Each structure stands twice: as structure tokens, then as C-alpha cells.
Amino acid sequence: MKSKWVVLILAVVALSAASFAQTATTPIVATKAESLSISVSSFPASFNVMSPGTPQTLTTTSSWNVKPSRTGVAICVSLTTPLSGTTGNTDVIDGTMVQAQPEGTGPFTNINAGTGCGQPTATLITTHTANTKALRQQSNVSDTVAIQLGNNIPATFEADTYTGTITVYASAQ
Amino acid sequence: MKVAGGSETATALGKVIVKRKPKTLRHLRLVLLIMTAAALSAHAQATLTISAPAALPQFQLTSITTATNNLVIQTNWNFPFGSSHWWSANLSICVYMSLPMTGTGTNTDTIPATAVQVNGSSIVTGGTNCGVPNAYPVVTNSALSFFGKAPSGTTQHGSRSDTLGISISGYPANLESDTYTGTINLIATVQ
Numbered sequence: 570m571k572s573k574w575v576v577l578i579l580a581v582v583a584l585s586a587a588s589f590a591q592t593a594t595t596p597i598v599a600t601k602a603e604s605l606s607i608s609v610s611s612f613p614a615s616f617n618v619m620s621p622g623t624p625q626t627l628t629t630t631s632s633w634n635v636k637p638s639r640t641g642v643a644i645c646v647s648l649t650t651p652l653s654g655t656t657g658n659t660d661v662i663d664g665t666m667v668q669a670q671p672e673g674t675g676p677f678t679n680i681n682a683g684t685g686c687g688q689p690t691a692t693l694i695t696t697h698t699a700n701t702k703a704l705r706q707q708s709n710v711s712d713t714v715a716i717q718l719g720n721n722i723p724a725t726f727e728a729d730t731y732t733g734t735i736t737v738y739a740s741a742q
Numbered sequence: 743m744k745v746a747g748g749s750e751t752a753t754a755l756g757k758v759i760v761k762r763k764p765k766t767l768r769h770l771r772l773v774l775l776i777m778t779a780a781a782l783s784a785h786a787q788a789t790l791t792i793s794a795p796a797a798l799p800q801f802q803l804t805s806i807t808t809a810t811n812n813l814v815i816q817t818n819w820n821f822p823f824g825s826s827h828w829w830s831a832n833l834s835i836c837v838y839m840s841l842p843m844t845g846t847g848t849n850t851d852t853i854p855a856t857a858v859q860v861n862g863s864s865i866v867t868g869g870t871n872c873g874v875p876n877a878y879p880v881v882t883n884s885a886l887s888f889f890g891k892a893p894s895g896t897t898q899h900g901s902r903s904d905t906l907g908i909s910i911s912g913y914p915a916n917l918e919s920d921t922y923t924g925t926i927n928l929i930a931t932v933q
Contacts, residue, residue: 588933589826590872594925595794595813599801599843599853599910603919634919637849702851702918 574687607631607644610711615717617664618726624670624677624715627735632708635699635741644694644712645686645738652733660726662718662733664690670715671695677717686740696742788825791818792835792930798908803922807911813837816933818901819886827886834931835881835904836872839865843924853913853922861907865926872929880904883933898903 610680611628633642652662664681669692678692685693694714699705716735792815799811817835821827839855856866860878871879881904908926 588931589788589790589929590929591790591792592930593791593793593928595798595928597798597801597843597908597924597926598837598921599803599808599860600921601803601917601919611853637845637847702916705918706916 575739601634603633603635603639603741604623605631605633605635605642605741607737607740609735609737612716612735618718618722618731621718621720621722624646624717626652626673627714627716627737629694629712629714629737631710631712631739633710633739633741634706637705639699639705639741641696641699641742642707643686643696643738643740643742644681645688645691645740646680646694646716647688647691647736647738648680648733649736650734652731654729656725658727658729660729660731662722662726662731666719666722667733668717668719669694670717671736673713673715676718678717679719680716680735686738688738691736691738699741747794763933768778774859780803786828788822788932789818789820790930792816792928794926794928798926803908803910803913803917806913806915808814808909810907813906813926815880815904815906816901817881817904819899819930819932821898821932822885823898826914831886831898833886833902833913834872834879834883835911835933836874836879836929836931837865837906838874838877838878838927838929840923840927841924845918845920845922849918849920851914851918851920851922853917853924857910857913858924858926859909859911861890872928872931874927874929877929880906886932 579646608630609627610630613625617623627646629644631644635642648664650666654660665679667680669680670677671692671694676687680692683692685691694712697710704706725732787849794813795816798813801808801811815835819833821831837860839858842852842854844852856864858865863896865878866876867878868876871877886898
């Protein structure tokens, strides 16, 4: 009889298996996208062709939230559409006749002479450093550029109203 | 004269009477023998696997509580006769995160594990499940099989698929723009 109980106990012990576990992993990935915006907040936008060299100030407003790997945010300006007159007038004020002075300091240069912001024809206004979290997350940053007509506009240009387009850029570097 | 499974007694008349043990007792011995042999057998191996067959879609941190993405967990088991759990098996499945989600390079911002939600609740539970502190219980002690009585819909060899709604909520609003990566751990236990 004792042997039966031994067998029974052995069986129960054998059947009382210890718990066991299996594991696996799966990645979880989330992305917060960069954001960058710029607008022209102030620009009188009216020049007297007969009075070249009279600058007017263009003000940009920018906001950004860029990756830690960025080193800065560049602000640029260019004349993307030459100034043309009204119907029948073929005279054009192009980029060689419009000048820019970044942040109001230094010499005036042709507005399309540079290659700022990765553009083939743009003047770099400034580059904002982005080496801290606070500098990578900026709102309503103002920058200015003085714009003037050069004195190389031919005196033979027709009397007219000339209209063009200035484009401003913000570029994460 | 000897008879297997019985005993012999000699009478005064020299006649041998064989007393066989009751059938139930013999059957019990047989069952115990089989059970012991089976339990001690090294041939039958219990298997249990858990996996996430498809990668969790990437989350876009465009709102404080993100959209919900489904994570499917596949669990398979096989407890053949003679294996460690053929007699009785209670399955538990949990998910957990041990570390926060981290960004790239020099970015020190993180998304804490507490911000990761499973079906609307934090994956960090504060309790111990599947033997893991803070694990989120997906299945708790689900009976898979019992000797002589198989619960409905379960067998000793089977699988199950669980779909979890994963979202991220409550992460810092000024989190840096970046890609954040973490690890969700899956665990299946059998007792």
C-alpha cells in the first residue's frame, strides 16, 4: 500500500510543473514632425523709381520647431518675379536693379546675388543658431532687411507702375 | 501459482485460490503508472511562443493623444501528453515597457512609458502581472486544458490572437521635433 502512495506522490510532484514564460519585443516609434513658417509682416512696398537709393524696411516673422540635429534656421529674401509695367510696357526692373541690406547693416547688394537658404538667387538675411532646445523652438522671431532700388535703372524707362514679387524664405540648416 | 496483479493463498486442502485485486484498484495503478511515466518522460516538450507578427505603425505626435494603432499579439502553445503542462495550463499574457522612448543624437527629451496607453489605460499599471512589475495584463490565468475536462474552445494545442489599441498620451507639449523609439515587451506565462 505504501508503494502506491509513493507512486501517487511521485506522479503529483511530476505533474506539478513549474510555470514557465516566453517573451518577445516589438518596437514602438513616434515622430514629432518639424515645423517652420515665415511671413512678411511689414513692407510698404512702394518705391519711387525716380528716387533710387531710398530704402524701405521689410520685416519677416518666423516660427519654428526643428530637430536637435539642426544647427540653425536661415532667413532669406529674393526677387522672384521682376517688376513689370502695365500692358504694352516692356520695360522690366529685374534683380540686378533691386538691392538688399540684411538686418539694416552693411552694404547693399543685388537682392538675387546670393545663394542663401539653398536658393540659387537669394540674399541671406540672417541665420539663427539652434544649438539649444529653446533656440530650436522659437515663435514670432522678427528679422528685417532694407530694400532699395539701385541707381542703375535706365532713365529711359517708361513712366508706369511696376509690380513684382519678393519672396522670403526660412530654411532649417 | 502466481497471477499478475493478484496474490495467492494456500488453503488447508492444498487448493490454490487466486484473489484478484478489484478492477478499479488495478486501473488506478495503471493510470498512476502512465501518469508517472508521462510526467517523467523527456520526450514530450511543452512549447509556448509569443510574438507580434506585424510591426506597430509609426505614431505621429500631432496631438497630445495620438491616433490609436493596433498591435496584434499572437500566442501559440502545445502541451502534448506527457509534457509539463498537459494536465493543467493557465495562460497569462502581458505587455510592458521598462524604458522611456528616446530621441536621436543629443536630444535629451523622452516620452515616458507612462504616456504609452493600451486600450486607453497606461501600459504602466503599478501592479505586478505575469510576474513583471507594472506589466499590463492582456490575459490573466486563462484555463487552456484540464485533464479529463477540456474547457470550451481550448485545447492542449492551440493559439490565440489579441489585438491591443496602442496610443500615446500626455507626453510633454514642448517635446523636441524628433523620432522617438522604444520597446514594448511581450510575455506569455503558463502555470
